[in-house]
Amino acid sequence: MPGATENGNGGKISVALYLYKRLHELGVRGVHGVPGDFNLTILDLLPDADLYWVGNCNELNAAYAADGYARMKGMGALITTFGVGELSAVNGIAGAYSEHVPVCHIVGMPNISSQRNGLLLHHTLGNGDFNVYTNMSAHVSATTTTLTETAKAASEIDRVLKTCWMTARPVYIGLPTDVAMSLVDSSPLSKPLDLDLTKNDPETENAIVEEIMELMYKSSNTVIIADACASRHRVLNELHQLMDKTQLPTFVSPMGKGSVDETHPAFGGVYAGDVSREDVTKRIEAADLILFVGGLMSDFNSGGFTYRVERKRTVEFHSDHMKIRYSTYPQITMNGVLPLLLSKLDYSKIHSTPPPEISNTIPRRESLSNSTDITHAYFWPRMGQWLQPKDVVVTETGTANFGILEARFPKEVSHISQVLYGSIGYSVGALQGAALAVKEKFPDRRCILFVGDGSLQLSVQEIATMIRHNLKPIIFVINNKGYTIERMIHGMDAEYNDITSWQHTKLLEVLGAKEGQYKNHVVKTKEELEKLFTDKEFAKAGVIQLVELFMPMKDAPRALVKVGEITAKRNREGST
Known part of the structure; x- marks a missing residue:
């Protein structure tokens, strides 16, 4: 393919390959995204930079996954197609911007001639404006560029990627199909990007x-x-x-x-x-x-x-x-x-005083209770006892994000959550990206997800990507019959906080897992939870596993109950 390698081109390299080699330099290996007609040719070049295509089920999940990957590797990347693809990813990119996560969003665009002539192409708004989507992304990016001039492409790529790293926020690179395959001087690649922060006065x-x-x-x-x-x-x-x-x-x-x-x-x-x-x-x-x-x-x-x-x-x-x-x-x-x-x-x-004593002790009222129900007050400290050093823990907006506060982590545990942006469904995509990063760099670490049954339904497809890449996370699905975080704020018994009940233990098979390559577990009582947590094969995480964890519908972590009350009060302020 023309421009795919430096050999025989007098030190020249395609713009797309130049970009990929810089991403490789910054630690990226797996590139997330969804194929589309304006990005297909650049996907062919990924192996030439020792990168590989992840391939997600949709662009939103790809953005979540690139976010999770970046949190473990330092930077993430995704490729989408113009218009329909990039807009689907914007919500995930906005979350990365909000939470200071460096993700490079590459958008395959129509060629320069089509853009200049304002052709009525598919994926456009039909008004000849090819900048409208870039302008949208500008609000959730540290910087944006559309590579319209081959002569400036390499320096622009360097500028944008440096900004991504230095600001720890997403950036946007528009890559027209013709410019992507145009050749540029490869010599700047001999010198690593200068990532040193500006010195303070x-x-x-x-x-x-x-x-x-x-x-x-x-x-x-x-x-x-x-x-x-x-x-x-x-x-x-x-x-x-x-x-x-x-x-x-x-x-x-x-x-x-x-x-x-x-x-x-x-x-x-x-x-x-x-x-x-x-x-x-x-x-x-x-x-x-x-x-x-x-x-x-x-x-x-x-x-x-x-x-x-x-x-x-x-x-x-x-x-x-x-x-x-x-x-x-x-x-x-x-x-x-x-x-x-x-x-x-x-x-x-320096005068130092001892901190409060923090442990994973189960509250006395829970340890003495005769109830078999698995409450949040019982579960999260007990889960903290079960965790191992170096685990990667991903928690979803809702009960899990607040419940995890009651668990004291062992040494070197990484935690991924989206507390500020709070997009439900984020954690499933983020788990895929984080687990992929772990497979690349930290193969001895377990990846564990805690997600509610409601949030799971938004991004469940990405479990299929995990299966395809032979990732082996443990997925705890908290079955508490709907949107508990919303119930804590308003509408405890409202129909809009209910969801359709799924058969969760069939999901892994439906999404592509083969016999012997997955395990399901159903946990409804404290006794069953204790049996699971003492199961050595379960703890080894040798295959992808799904745990359907049943918890009372109206139960919630202590912190979520308080935040729900505060949020409900604030939402009412100023009402007449």
């Missing part, structure tokens, strides 16, 4: 660090809160060094869960405002100084905006600015401040 950075140190030395009760952007913007190493060297009590937000080692003696639990455990709330509210790393104070992440993180006693570390009490420092990044702080602190002047 030294004088300002030093002044900020000096001020933070002074506040830390004066404080007799300092705590750390780790949030989502600590992991998204790659400061977890510095965060753990801060924990190790200071032993300051360290808490995580719901979005930050899994970002720090929960077996660390300084770990103090999950802080979500009034939704937190009482001992955690008291500890945060009593602190003289709060070091808040990578904060995203959305409603569900902050217990319905009930955080008690007052500015007068808070230092905020962000990817593009710093805040110290009432002062804001634009363009000063935590990626520069944290290493300098670690190097300059006099640790003998």
Whole structure:
């Protein structure tokens, strides 16, 4: 195929292959998406860059999967076709933008001549406007480009991919069919992309660090809160060094869960405002100084905006600015401040106090109860006891996202959720992407999904992709007869929160699993749950497994009940 290799072309390479080689450089191997007539020829070139085609059931799921893949590998990529394909993916891309996840969205487009002449092509709006879809994606992308000029294509690709990595947000690359196969100079590929962050102004950075140190030395009760952007913007190493060297009590937000080692003696639990455990709330509210790393104070992440993180006693570390009490420092990044702080602190002047005791203890009323029902209060601590180090845990918007807060993770557990954007069905696609990334890079890790029966119905097809790629996750389907998170907010017995009941234990076979390559489990009682959790073959995760877990319809995790009440109240505010 012309332009498919560099050999015989005088150091030339096709635009599409140039893009793929850069993606490979950034750690991408599996490329998600759905084939369409405007992207078919570029799909042929993937093997030439040592990439492979994943092939999803629809573009929305592909975007979710690229998101999950990126959270495990550092960057994800998907390819869709013009118009109908890219618009189907936009919801998933919007979630990645909201949650700071670097995903490269490549759109196969009609050729330049067709666009310039405004031809009435399929997949258009019939008005000759070929920019309308790009303009839509611009609102959920860190940057966009349509490669209309071959001479500028390589530099544009480099610019866009660097932006994706540096901002940890999605980018959009429109690739017309003719430009994709045009040849460009391959020599820039001999030099890796410069991914070094812009250095902070030294004088300002030093002044900020000096001020933070002074506040830390004066404080007799300092705590750390780790949030989502600590992991998204790659400061977890510095965060753990801060924990190790200071032993300051360290808490995580719901979005930050899994970002720090929960077996660390300084770990103090999950802080979500009034939704937190009482001992955690008291500890945060009593602190003289709060070091808040990578904060995203959305409603569900902050217990319905009930955080008690007052500015007068808070230092905020962000990817593009710093805040110290009432002062804001634009363009000063935590990626520069944290290493300098670690190097300059006099640790003998730091006053540390023990964190609250956090464990996976099942509440006494649950352990003594005669009921055989598996309640959320019982299940999540018990599940925390069952987890193994290095597990990858994916939780769905709803009961699972809130229930997981009651489980203390073993060492090096990764957690994937979508607390801020909260698109139901996200977790199934994200599991596929995460499990694929694990297969590529961390084959010894288990991937485990907790998804409600309602959310599953939105994106269940992606289990077929998992089966096709021989992925072996454990999928817990929480059968509680509908949309429990919605019931907690409004309409406990409303028909619109009901769903059609599925025969979940037939799904794996229907979606392509062969005999001997899958297992189903039905768990309705505590006794059956205990039997499953002590089953060594189940725990090995040697095949894909689905667990249908029955829970009472009106039962919900403690945190979800509180958030539901707060959300319902806010929704009513201002009504007449």
